[in-house]
Amino acid sequence: MSYHTTQMGIPCIVVMPTRAPITKLTKCQSYGAKTLLHGENMAEAKHYAMGLAKEKKLYYVNGYDHPNVIEGQGTIGIEIIEQVPDLDAVIVPVGGGSILTGIAVAVKHLKPDTQIYGIQTEKAYSMVEALKRGERVKINIEATIADGLAVNLAGVNTFYNLKNAGILDKMVIVKEDWVARAIMHLVENERYVVEGAAAVTIAALMAGLFPNLKGKKVVCILSGGNIDTTILARALERGMAAEGRLVKFKVTVSDRPGGMADMCAMLANTGVTLRDCIPERAWVKGDVFSVEMKVIVETRGWEHTKELVEIVKKRYKDCYFPEMSEHPDKVPGAKRGPCLAPNPVCMQK
Incomplete structure (x- = not known):
């Protein structure tokens, strides 16, 4: 919008939350728009923008509704x-819902048998909640890596189209770690x-939330x-x-002299x-000739990590791997607990 309004000679004011990505802010400015930062989230920024439009007698454009x-x-x-006429499904990110609604209307009209799926995160799921309850509801938005989807209330036009027009097959929530x-x-x-929203x-797909699409042509x-470089x-x-x-x-x-060097040599090997x-001496249990090392290393993956765990445990009796405690199935020799899912995806053929 910043680009096109500038090309058409129309003044444009873009209101963003104070935590908006720097790249998004600078791009809008470079395209000629005036940018204002207000509020902690898009809901507060939207409320301010609507008030500003009324006060200044400007035309307000809702970015997602x-x-x-x-x-x-x-x-x-x-x-x-046009480009993938034989596709089977389209998976779309969802914030306020405009991209999903627009794509769903067009695709379902041109190829009705195409499946349309919307994705939100575990920390920003206003459309999922709205469709579940059958009405638009405000949710509390937590800090999310997918900040572009952080809309606390689904759009009016988007919600009712997705709810009543028969253009949406399913909404799915994905965890933040999978987004990273x-x-x-x-x-x-x-x-x-x-960016995370995209x-x-x-x-x-990586999280295995669509086993039904295996072997299908998916967009x-x-x-x-x-996405800011620091966030990236x-x-x-x-x-x-x-x-x-x-x-x-x-x-x-x-x-003692050489103790830390031996550990570093072991890691290198x-x-x-x-x-x-980081060495920690003050809160170490045991003799005064010991030091607790807090270590972060980069490996080639879980198999390489398992090798590291075995080597460290053989060399040092006092060691602790918190990630392995949280994921015991990844520790060599560990067993999985019983699966409580009524119909586990991993067991489906």
Whole structure:
């Protein structure tokens, strides 16, 4: 909108939450828009923008519920059908719902048998809750890596179209860790840099939430790349940790000359990369000639991490791997607990 209004000589004011990504802010400014930061979330920014429009007698455009915006998003669906006429499903990220609604209307009209799925995160799920209750409800938005989806109240036009028009097959919620892993996957394997709000579609597939789509032709919407470099770095590290490639542990070693060096040599021989190492002497249980090392290393994945665990445990009797305590099924020799799911996806053929 910032770009097109500038091209048409129309003044444009964009109101964003105070925590909006810097890249999104600077891009709007570079395209010629005046930007204002207000509120902790999009709901507060929207309320301020509507008041400003009324006060200044400006035309207010809702970024996720205006009919023209929804129509514009529908052109994505038209292009999808033109380029992938034999597709089976489309997976779409959902905030206020305009992209999903526009695409769903277009795709279902042109190819009615196509399945349409919407994705939200565990911390921003206003559309899921609205469709579940049959009415628009406000939810509390937590800090989320998919900040572009952080809408606490589903749009009016989007909600009623998705609820009553028969254009939506299913809404799905994905966990934040999978979003981080999806961002990392897209950077490493596809060479795409996308924001968390866009990565939720790939995250849902990676999390195994659509076993019914295996072997099908699926289009995932990657709706934006407005992610700050600092957030991208955090997302990559979170993704590495979720995949067992970034491991933290505590180990008590000798505090005599050569004790720490021996530990570092052992790690080097294991083939891991030492990322951080902090000695703790004051709160160590045992003799005064010991030091507790808080260590973060980079491995090649869970199998490599298992090797590291075995080597460290053989070498030092006092060591603790919190990630392995949280994921006992990944420890060598550990057994899974009984599955409580009534119809486990992993058991379906």
